[in-house]
Amino acid sequence: MNTTPHNLHPAVPGLPSAGTVSGRLYSGLQPSERVQERYEKFIDAGIEVFGTVGYASSKIKTLCHCAGLSERYFYESFDSREHLLTDVYERISTNLMQQVTAALQDPDAEAKDAIKASLAAVVNFMLGDPRHAQIVLVEIVGISEELEAKRHLAMTNFAGQSMGALLVLGGLEGPVVKEMLGGGLGSQGGGSKSRAGIRPVDPNHPLAEVFEFARLTAISMVGGVNNMLLDAVIGGTTANVEKILEVAYQLICNASSGIRALAGTGPARPARK
Structure with missing residues:
Protein backbone atom coordinates (compact mmCIF):
# COMPACT_ATOMS: atom_id res chain seq x y z
CA MET A 1 0.00 0.00 0.00
CA ASN A 2 1.15 3.50 -0.74
CA THR A 3 1.19 5.48 2.50
CA THR A 4 3.28 8.35 1.20
CA PRO A 5 1.56 11.68 0.54
CA HIS A 6 1.33 12.31 -3.17
CA ASN A 7 3.35 15.50 -2.98
CA LEU A 8 6.41 13.43 -2.16
CA HIS A 9 6.16 11.68 -5.51
CA PRO A 10 8.15 13.19 -8.38
CA ALA A 11 5.47 12.11 -10.86
CA VAL A 12 2.93 14.63 -9.55
CA PRO A 13 3.26 17.79 -11.68
CA GLY A 14 4.00 21.02 -9.84
CA LEU A 15 4.71 19.40 -6.51
CA PRO A 16 8.14 18.70 -5.00
CA SER A 17 9.55 15.20 -4.87
CA ALA A 18 10.94 13.55 -1.75
CA GLY A 19 14.39 14.65 -2.80
CA THR A 20 13.42 18.31 -3.19
CA VAL A 21 11.37 18.91 -0.04
CA SER A 22 13.65 21.05 2.07
CA GLY A 23 13.60 23.77 4.66
CA ARG A 24 14.38 24.45 8.27
CA LEU A 25 13.73 22.04 11.10
CA TYR A 26 10.50 22.60 13.02
CA SER A 27 9.87 20.76 16.30
CA GLY A 28 12.84 18.60 15.43
CA LEU A 29 11.30 17.39 12.14
CA GLN A 30 12.48 17.77 8.57
CA PRO A 31 9.92 19.28 6.15
CA SER A 32 9.28 15.88 4.55
CA GLU A 33 8.67 14.40 8.00
CA ARG A 34 6.16 17.12 8.78
CA VAL A 35 4.34 16.36 5.53
CA PHE A 50 -15.82 8.02 7.25
CA GLY A 51 -16.31 5.34 9.89
CA THR A 52 -18.86 7.34 11.90
CA VAL A 53 -20.41 10.16 9.87
CA GLY A 54 -20.00 8.26 6.58
CA TYR A 55 -18.35 9.18 3.30
CA ALA A 56 -21.44 10.67 1.63
CA SER A 57 -22.12 12.99 4.56
CA SER A 58 -18.51 14.01 5.16
CA LYS A 59 -17.00 17.32 4.11
CA ILE A 60 -13.40 18.36 3.69
CA LYS A 61 -13.89 21.00 6.39
CA THR A 62 -15.03 18.28 8.79
CA LEU A 63 -12.00 16.15 7.96
CA CYS A 64 -9.68 19.11 8.48
CA HIS A 65 -11.31 19.97 11.80
CA CYS A 66 -10.91 16.36 12.95
CA ALA A 67 -7.25 16.34 11.88
CA GLU A 76 -0.97 19.04 0.18
CA SER A 77 -1.60 15.30 0.47
CA PHE A 78 -4.88 14.55 -1.32
CA ASP A 79 -6.65 15.55 -4.51
CA SER A 80 -10.12 14.89 -3.12
CA ARG A 81 -12.18 13.16 -0.45
CA GLU A 82 -12.15 10.03 -2.61
CA HIS A 83 -8.36 10.10 -2.66
CA LEU A 84 -8.36 10.12 1.15
CA LEU A 85 -11.01 7.39 1.27
CA THR A 86 -8.88 5.25 -1.06
CA ASP A 87 -5.80 5.64 1.12
CA VAL A 88 -7.82 4.96 4.28
CA TYR A 89 -9.25 1.80 2.74
CA GLU A 90 -5.82 0.60 1.67
CA ARG A 91 -4.40 1.30 5.13
CA ILE A 92 -7.16 -0.69 6.81
CA SER A 93 -6.94 -3.57 4.31
CA THR A 94 -3.17 -3.76 4.63
CA ASN A 95 -3.27 -3.80 8.42
CA LEU A 96 -5.89 -6.53 8.38
CA MET A 97 -4.03 -8.70 5.88
CA GLN A 98 -0.83 -8.37 7.89
CA GLN A 99 -2.61 -9.65 11.00
CA VAL A 100 -4.18 -12.54 9.09
CA THR A 101 -0.87 -13.51 7.51
CA ALA A 102 0.96 -13.33 10.85
CA ALA A 103 -1.61 -15.69 12.38
CA LEU A 104 -1.32 -18.17 9.51
CA GLN A 105 2.48 -18.12 9.59
CA ASP A 106 2.81 -18.68 13.34
CA PRO A 107 5.55 -21.36 13.49
CA ASP A 108 4.35 -22.63 16.87
CA ALA A 109 0.72 -23.18 15.90
CA GLU A 110 -0.83 -26.25 14.35
CA ALA A 111 -2.66 -25.67 11.08
CA LYS A 112 -6.19 -25.70 12.52
CA ASP A 113 -5.17 -23.37 15.35
CA ALA A 114 -3.48 -20.98 12.91
CA ILE A 115 -6.62 -20.95 10.78
CA LYS A 116 -8.82 -20.22 13.80
CA ALA A 117 -6.43 -17.44 14.80
CA SER A 118 -6.60 -15.92 11.32
CA LEU A 119 -10.40 -15.90 11.43
CA ALA A 120 -10.27 -14.35 14.88
CA ALA A 121 -7.94 -11.68 13.49
CA VAL A 122 -10.54 -10.76 10.85
CA VAL A 123 -13.52 -10.71 13.20
CA ASN A 124 -11.76 -8.86 16.01
CA PHE A 125 -10.18 -6.31 13.68
CA MET A 126 -13.46 -5.52 11.96
CA LEU A 127 -15.78 -5.57 14.96
CA GLY A 128 -13.34 -4.51 17.66
CA ASP A 129 -13.34 -1.13 15.93
CA PRO A 130 -16.67 -0.94 14.03
CA ARG A 131 -15.30 1.98 12.01
CA HIS A 132 -13.17 -0.55 10.13
CA ALA A 133 -16.20 -2.63 9.15
CA GLN A 134 -18.21 0.47 8.27
CA ILE A 135 -15.54 1.72 5.88
CA VAL A 136 -14.63 -1.64 4.32
CA LEU A 137 -18.13 -3.07 4.01
CA VAL A 138 -20.29 0.03 3.51
CA GLU A 139 -18.59 3.31 2.71
CA ILE A 140 -16.41 2.29 -0.24
CA VAL A 141 -19.10 0.33 -2.07
CA GLY A 142 -20.13 1.88 -5.38
CA ILE A 143 -18.00 5.02 -5.04
CA SER A 144 -15.98 4.60 -8.23
CA GLU A 145 -14.63 2.00 -10.63
CA GLU A 146 -11.17 2.41 -9.11
CA LEU A 147 -12.36 1.67 -5.60
CA GLU A 148 -14.49 -1.23 -6.80
CA ALA A 149 -11.40 -2.72 -8.46
CA LYS A 150 -9.42 -2.32 -5.23
CA ARG A 151 -12.23 -3.86 -3.23
CA HIS A 152 -12.42 -6.84 -5.59
CA LEU A 153 -8.66 -7.35 -5.41
CA ALA A 154 -8.71 -7.24 -1.61
CA MET A 155 -11.55 -9.78 -1.55
CA THR A 156 -9.57 -12.00 -3.92
CA ASN A 157 -6.53 -11.78 -1.66
CA PHE A 158 -8.59 -12.95 1.29
CA ALA A 159 -10.13 -15.69 -0.85
CA GLY A 160 -6.57 -16.86 -1.56
CA GLN A 161 -5.92 -17.17 2.15
CA SER A 162 -9.22 -19.00 2.63
CA MET A 163 -8.44 -21.37 -0.22
CA GLY A 164 -5.13 -22.25 1.40
CA ALA A 165 -6.93 -22.95 4.67
CA LEU A 166 -9.46 -25.17 2.88
CA LEU A 167 -6.74 -27.20 1.18
CA VAL A 168 -4.85 -27.66 4.44
CA LEU A 169 -7.98 -28.70 6.38
CA GLY A 170 -8.82 -30.96 3.45
CA GLY A 171 -5.60 -32.88 3.98
CA LEU A 172 -3.63 -31.35 1.09
CA GLU A 173 -0.66 -29.89 2.90
CA GLY A 174 2.84 -29.05 1.75
CA PRO A 175 3.79 -28.97 -1.95
CA VAL A 176 0.22 -29.23 -3.23
CA VAL A 177 -0.86 -26.06 -1.44
CA LYS A 178 2.30 -24.24 -2.53
CA GLU A 179 1.74 -25.33 -6.12
CA MET A 180 -1.74 -23.83 -6.23
CA LEU A 181 -1.14 -20.73 -4.13
CA GLY A 182 2.40 -19.82 -5.12
CA GLY A 183 4.02 -20.31 -1.73
CA GLY A 184 1.43 -21.81 0.52
CA LEU A 185 -0.83 -20.84 3.36
CA GLY A 186 -0.18 -17.32 4.52
CA SER A 187 2.32 -16.56 1.76
CA GLN A 188 0.41 -13.98 -0.23
CA GLY A 189 1.72 -11.05 1.80
CA GLY A 190 -0.05 -7.92 2.93
CA GLY A 191 -1.59 -5.06 1.08
CA SER A 192 -4.53 -4.76 -1.23
CA LYS A 193 -2.16 -4.02 -4.11
CA SER A 194 -0.43 -7.38 -3.85
CA ARG A 195 -1.75 -10.03 -6.21
CA ALA A 196 -3.63 -12.89 -4.64
CA GLY A 197 -1.89 -16.25 -4.64
CA ILE A 198 -4.69 -18.15 -6.40
CA ARG A 199 -3.35 -19.40 -9.69
CA PRO A 200 -5.60 -20.30 -12.64
CA VAL A 201 -6.64 -23.93 -12.39
CA ASP A 202 -5.01 -26.15 -15.00
CA PRO A 203 -7.85 -28.38 -16.26
CA ASN A 204 -5.32 -31.14 -16.98
CA HIS A 205 -3.97 -31.20 -13.43
CA ALA A 218 -13.21 -19.83 -0.76
CA ILE A 219 -14.78 -17.00 -2.77
CA SER A 220 -18.24 -17.83 -1.42
CA MET A 221 -16.91 -18.11 2.13
CA VAL A 222 -15.30 -14.66 2.02
CA GLY A 223 -18.61 -13.22 0.84
CA GLY A 224 -20.46 -15.07 3.58
CA VAL A 225 -18.17 -13.89 6.37
CA ASN A 226 -18.34 -10.34 5.01
CA ASN A 227 -22.13 -10.48 5.15
CA MET A 228 -22.04 -11.76 8.72
CA LEU A 229 -19.85 -8.81 9.68
CA LEU A 230 -22.07 -6.40 7.75
CA ASP A 231 -25.13 -7.78 9.52
CA ALA A 232 -23.39 -7.21 12.87
CA VAL A 233 -22.58 -3.60 11.99
CA ILE A 234 -26.01 -2.73 10.61
CA GLY A 235 -27.89 -4.74 13.21
CA GLY A 236 -25.89 -3.39 16.13
CA THR A 237 -24.62 -6.80 17.23
CA THR A 238 -20.89 -6.08 16.98
CA ALA A 239 -20.38 -7.55 20.47
CA ASN A 240 -21.38 -10.97 19.11
CA VAL A 241 -17.76 -11.73 18.24
CA GLU A 242 -17.49 -15.25 19.67
CA ARG A 269 -17.57 -35.31 7.28
CA PRO A 270 -17.06 -31.92 8.90
CA ALA A 271 -13.85 -31.37 10.78
CA ARG A 272 -14.32 -30.84 14.50
CA LYS A 273 -12.91 -28.12 16.74
Whole structure:
Protein backbone atom coordinates (compact mmCIF):
# COMPACT_ATOMS: atom_id res chain seq x y z
CA MET A 1 0.00 0.00 0.00
CA ASN A 2 1.15 3.50 -0.74
CA THR A 3 1.19 5.48 2.50
CA THR A 4 3.28 8.35 1.20
CA PRO A 5 1.56 11.68 0.54
CA HIS A 6 1.33 12.31 -3.17
CA ASN A 7 3.35 15.50 -2.98
CA LEU A 8 6.41 13.43 -2.16
CA HIS A 9 6.16 11.68 -5.51
CA PRO A 10 8.15 13.19 -8.38
CA ALA A 11 5.47 12.11 -10.86
CA VAL A 12 2.93 14.63 -9.55
CA PRO A 13 3.26 17.79 -11.68
CA GLY A 14 4.00 21.02 -9.84
CA LEU A 15 4.71 19.40 -6.51
CA PRO A 16 8.14 18.70 -5.00
CA SER A 17 9.55 15.20 -4.87
CA ALA A 18 10.94 13.55 -1.75
CA GLY A 19 14.39 14.65 -2.80
CA THR A 20 13.42 18.31 -3.19
CA VAL A 21 11.37 18.91 -0.04
CA SER A 22 13.65 21.05 2.07
CA GLY A 23 13.60 23.77 4.66
CA ARG A 24 14.38 24.45 8.27
CA LEU A 25 13.73 22.04 11.10
CA TYR A 26 10.50 22.60 13.02
CA SER A 27 9.87 20.76 16.30
CA GLY A 28 12.84 18.60 15.43
CA LEU A 29 11.30 17.39 12.14
CA GLN A 30 12.48 17.77 8.57
CA PRO A 31 9.92 19.28 6.15
CA SER A 32 9.28 15.88 4.55
CA GLU A 33 8.67 14.40 8.00
CA ARG A 34 6.16 17.12 8.78
CA VAL A 35 4.34 16.36 5.53
CA GLN A 36 4.19 12.68 6.49
CA GLU A 37 2.99 13.58 9.98
CA ARG A 38 0.14 15.67 8.54
CA TYR A 39 -0.71 12.86 6.14
CA GLU A 40 -1.05 10.43 9.04
CA LYS A 41 -3.33 12.86 10.87
CA PHE A 42 -5.61 12.96 7.86
CA ILE A 43 -5.62 9.15 7.65
CA ASP A 44 -6.71 9.03 11.30
CA ALA A 45 -9.32 11.70 10.62
CA GLY A 46 -10.58 9.74 7.61
CA ILE A 47 -11.03 6.60 9.69
CA GLU A 48 -12.96 8.57 12.30
CA VAL A 49 -15.16 10.62 9.97
CA PHE A 50 -15.82 8.02 7.25
CA GLY A 51 -16.31 5.34 9.89
CA THR A 52 -18.86 7.34 11.90
CA VAL A 53 -20.41 10.16 9.87
CA GLY A 54 -20.00 8.26 6.58
CA TYR A 55 -18.35 9.18 3.30
CA ALA A 56 -21.44 10.67 1.63
CA SER A 57 -22.12 12.99 4.56
CA SER A 58 -18.51 14.01 5.16
CA LYS A 59 -17.00 17.32 4.11
CA ILE A 60 -13.40 18.36 3.69
CA LYS A 61 -13.89 21.00 6.39
CA THR A 62 -15.03 18.28 8.79
CA LEU A 63 -12.00 16.15 7.96
CA CYS A 64 -9.68 19.11 8.48
CA HIS A 65 -11.31 19.97 11.80
CA CYS A 66 -10.91 16.36 12.95
CA ALA A 67 -7.25 16.34 11.88
CA GLY A 68 -6.63 19.75 13.45
CA LEU A 69 -5.23 21.02 10.15
CA SER A 70 -6.23 23.52 7.47
CA GLU A 71 -7.60 22.80 4.01
CA ARG A 72 -4.27 23.90 2.59
CA TYR A 73 -2.69 20.89 4.24
CA PHE A 74 -5.46 18.59 3.06
CA TYR A 75 -4.67 19.43 -0.56
CA GLU A 76 -0.97 19.04 0.18
CA SER A 77 -1.60 15.30 0.47
CA PHE A 78 -4.88 14.55 -1.32
CA ASP A 79 -6.65 15.55 -4.51
CA SER A 80 -10.12 14.89 -3.12
CA ARG A 81 -12.18 13.16 -0.45
CA GLU A 82 -12.15 10.03 -2.61
CA HIS A 83 -8.36 10.10 -2.66
CA LEU A 84 -8.36 10.12 1.15
CA LEU A 85 -11.01 7.39 1.27
CA THR A 86 -8.88 5.25 -1.06
CA ASP A 87 -5.80 5.64 1.12
CA VAL A 88 -7.82 4.96 4.28
CA TYR A 89 -9.25 1.80 2.74
CA GLU A 90 -5.82 0.60 1.67
CA ARG A 91 -4.40 1.30 5.13
CA ILE A 92 -7.16 -0.69 6.81
CA SER A 93 -6.94 -3.57 4.31
CA THR A 94 -3.17 -3.76 4.63
CA ASN A 95 -3.27 -3.80 8.42
CA LEU A 96 -5.89 -6.53 8.38
CA MET A 97 -4.03 -8.70 5.88
CA GLN A 98 -0.83 -8.37 7.89
CA GLN A 99 -2.61 -9.65 11.00
CA VAL A 100 -4.18 -12.54 9.09
CA THR A 101 -0.87 -13.51 7.51
CA ALA A 102 0.96 -13.33 10.85
CA ALA A 103 -1.61 -15.69 12.38
CA LEU A 104 -1.32 -18.17 9.51
CA GLN A 105 2.48 -18.12 9.59
CA ASP A 106 2.81 -18.68 13.34
CA PRO A 107 5.55 -21.36 13.49
CA ASP A 108 4.35 -22.63 16.87
CA ALA A 109 0.72 -23.18 15.90
CA GLU A 110 -0.83 -26.25 14.35
CA ALA A 111 -2.66 -25.67 11.08
CA LYS A 112 -6.19 -25.70 12.52
CA ASP A 113 -5.17 -23.37 15.35
CA ALA A 114 -3.48 -20.98 12.91
CA ILE A 115 -6.62 -20.95 10.78
CA LYS A 116 -8.82 -20.22 13.80
CA ALA A 117 -6.43 -17.44 14.80
CA SER A 118 -6.60 -15.92 11.32
CA LEU A 119 -10.40 -15.90 11.43
CA ALA A 120 -10.27 -14.35 14.88
CA ALA A 121 -7.94 -11.68 13.49
CA VAL A 122 -10.54 -10.76 10.85
CA VAL A 123 -13.52 -10.71 13.20
CA ASN A 124 -11.76 -8.86 16.01
CA PHE A 125 -10.18 -6.31 13.68
CA MET A 126 -13.46 -5.52 11.96
CA LEU A 127 -15.78 -5.57 14.96
CA GLY A 128 -13.34 -4.51 17.66
CA ASP A 129 -13.34 -1.13 15.93
CA PRO A 130 -16.67 -0.94 14.03
CA ARG A 131 -15.30 1.98 12.01
CA HIS A 132 -13.17 -0.55 10.13
CA ALA A 133 -16.20 -2.63 9.15
CA GLN A 134 -18.21 0.47 8.27
CA ILE A 135 -15.54 1.72 5.88
CA VAL A 136 -14.63 -1.64 4.32
CA LEU A 137 -18.13 -3.07 4.01
CA VAL A 138 -20.29 0.03 3.51
CA GLU A 139 -18.59 3.31 2.71
CA ILE A 140 -16.41 2.29 -0.24
CA VAL A 141 -19.10 0.33 -2.07
CA GLY A 142 -20.13 1.88 -5.38
CA ILE A 143 -18.00 5.02 -5.04
CA SER A 144 -15.98 4.60 -8.23
CA GLU A 145 -14.63 2.00 -10.63
CA GLU A 146 -11.17 2.41 -9.11
CA LEU A 147 -12.36 1.67 -5.60
CA GLU A 148 -14.49 -1.23 -6.80
CA ALA A 149 -11.40 -2.72 -8.46
CA LYS A 150 -9.42 -2.32 -5.23
CA ARG A 151 -12.23 -3.86 -3.23
CA HIS A 152 -12.42 -6.84 -5.59
CA LEU A 153 -8.66 -7.35 -5.41
CA ALA A 154 -8.71 -7.24 -1.61
CA MET A 155 -11.55 -9.78 -1.55
CA THR A 156 -9.57 -12.00 -3.92
CA ASN A 157 -6.53 -11.78 -1.66
CA PHE A 158 -8.59 -12.95 1.29
CA ALA A 159 -10.13 -15.69 -0.85
CA GLY A 160 -6.57 -16.86 -1.56
CA GLN A 161 -5.92 -17.17 2.15
CA SER A 162 -9.22 -19.00 2.63
CA MET A 163 -8.44 -21.37 -0.22
CA GLY A 164 -5.13 -22.25 1.40
CA ALA A 165 -6.93 -22.95 4.67
CA LEU A 166 -9.46 -25.17 2.88
CA LEU A 167 -6.74 -27.20 1.18
CA VAL A 168 -4.85 -27.66 4.44
CA LEU A 169 -7.98 -28.70 6.38
CA GLY A 170 -8.82 -30.96 3.45
CA GLY A 171 -5.60 -32.88 3.98
CA LEU A 172 -3.63 -31.35 1.09
CA GLU A 173 -0.66 -29.89 2.90
CA GLY A 174 2.84 -29.05 1.75
CA PRO A 175 3.79 -28.97 -1.95
CA VAL A 176 0.22 -29.23 -3.23
CA VAL A 177 -0.86 -26.06 -1.44
CA LYS A 178 2.30 -24.24 -2.53
CA GLU A 179 1.74 -25.33 -6.12
CA MET A 180 -1.74 -23.83 -6.23
CA LEU A 181 -1.14 -20.73 -4.13
CA GLY A 182 2.40 -19.82 -5.12
CA GLY A 183 4.02 -20.31 -1.73
CA GLY A 184 1.43 -21.81 0.52
CA LEU A 185 -0.83 -20.84 3.36
CA GLY A 186 -0.18 -17.32 4.52
CA SER A 187 2.32 -16.56 1.76
CA GLN A 188 0.41 -13.98 -0.23
CA GLY A 189 1.72 -11.05 1.80
CA GLY A 190 -0.05 -7.92 2.93
CA GLY A 191 -1.59 -5.06 1.08
CA SER A 192 -4.53 -4.76 -1.23
CA LYS A 193 -2.16 -4.02 -4.11
CA SER A 194 -0.43 -7.38 -3.85
CA ARG A 195 -1.75 -10.03 -6.21
CA ALA A 196 -3.63 -12.89 -4.64
CA GLY A 197 -1.89 -16.25 -4.64
CA ILE A 198 -4.69 -18.15 -6.40
CA ARG A 199 -3.35 -19.40 -9.69
CA PRO A 200 -5.60 -20.30 -12.64
CA VAL A 201 -6.64 -23.93 -12.39
CA ASP A 202 -5.01 -26.15 -15.00
CA PRO A 203 -7.85 -28.38 -16.26
CA ASN A 204 -5.32 -31.14 -16.98
CA HIS A 205 -3.97 -31.20 -13.43
CA PRO A 206 -4.93 -34.41 -11.60
CA LEU A 207 -6.37 -32.29 -8.78
CA ALA A 208 -8.07 -29.74 -11.04
CA GLU A 209 -11.53 -30.59 -9.70
CA VAL A 210 -10.31 -30.23 -6.12
CA PHE A 211 -8.62 -26.90 -6.80
CA GLU A 212 -11.65 -25.43 -8.58
CA PHE A 213 -13.97 -26.62 -5.82
CA ALA A 214 -11.68 -25.00 -3.22
CA ARG A 215 -11.39 -21.78 -5.23
CA LEU A 216 -15.13 -21.30 -5.63
CA THR A 217 -15.80 -22.32 -2.04
CA ALA A 218 -13.21 -19.83 -0.76
CA ILE A 219 -14.78 -17.00 -2.77
CA SER A 220 -18.24 -17.83 -1.42
CA MET A 221 -16.91 -18.11 2.13
CA VAL A 222 -15.30 -14.66 2.02
CA GLY A 223 -18.61 -13.22 0.84
CA GLY A 224 -20.46 -15.07 3.58
CA VAL A 225 -18.17 -13.89 6.37
CA ASN A 226 -18.34 -10.34 5.01
CA ASN A 227 -22.13 -10.48 5.15
CA MET A 228 -22.04 -11.76 8.72
CA LEU A 229 -19.85 -8.81 9.68
CA LEU A 230 -22.07 -6.40 7.75
CA ASP A 231 -25.13 -7.78 9.52
CA ALA A 232 -23.39 -7.21 12.87
CA VAL A 233 -22.58 -3.60 11.99
CA ILE A 234 -26.01 -2.73 10.61
CA GLY A 235 -27.89 -4.74 13.21
CA GLY A 236 -25.89 -3.39 16.13
CA THR A 237 -24.62 -6.80 17.23
CA THR A 238 -20.89 -6.08 16.98
CA ALA A 239 -20.38 -7.55 20.47
CA ASN A 240 -21.38 -10.97 19.11
CA VAL A 241 -17.76 -11.73 18.24
CA GLU A 242 -17.49 -15.25 19.67
CA LYS A 243 -20.59 -16.56 17.90
CA ILE A 244 -19.56 -15.03 14.56
CA LEU A 245 -16.10 -16.58 14.93
CA GLU A 246 -17.62 -19.96 15.80
CA VAL A 247 -19.86 -19.90 12.72
CA ALA A 248 -17.02 -18.77 10.43
CA TYR A 249 -14.75 -21.56 11.64
CA GLN A 250 -17.48 -24.17 11.31
CA LEU A 251 -18.17 -22.99 7.76
CA ILE A 252 -14.58 -23.63 6.72
CA CYS A 253 -14.46 -26.95 8.55
CA ASN A 254 -17.67 -28.13 6.89
CA ALA A 255 -16.43 -27.00 3.47
CA SER A 256 -13.17 -28.89 3.97
CA SER A 257 -15.13 -32.16 4.08
CA GLY A 258 -15.94 -31.63 0.41
CA ILE A 259 -12.23 -31.21 -0.33
CA ARG A 260 -11.49 -34.46 1.49
CA ALA A 261 -14.19 -36.28 -0.46
CA LEU A 262 -12.93 -35.04 -3.84
CA ALA A 263 -9.24 -35.56 -3.03
CA GLY A 264 -9.73 -38.91 -1.32
CA THR A 265 -7.82 -37.69 1.73
CA GLY A 266 -10.35 -38.71 4.35
CA PRO A 267 -14.02 -39.20 5.22
CA ALA A 268 -16.52 -36.67 3.90
CA ARG A 269 -17.57 -35.31 7.28
CA PRO A 270 -17.06 -31.92 8.90
CA ALA A 271 -13.85 -31.37 10.78
CA ARG A 272 -14.32 -30.84 14.50
CA LYS A 273 -12.91 -28.12 16.74
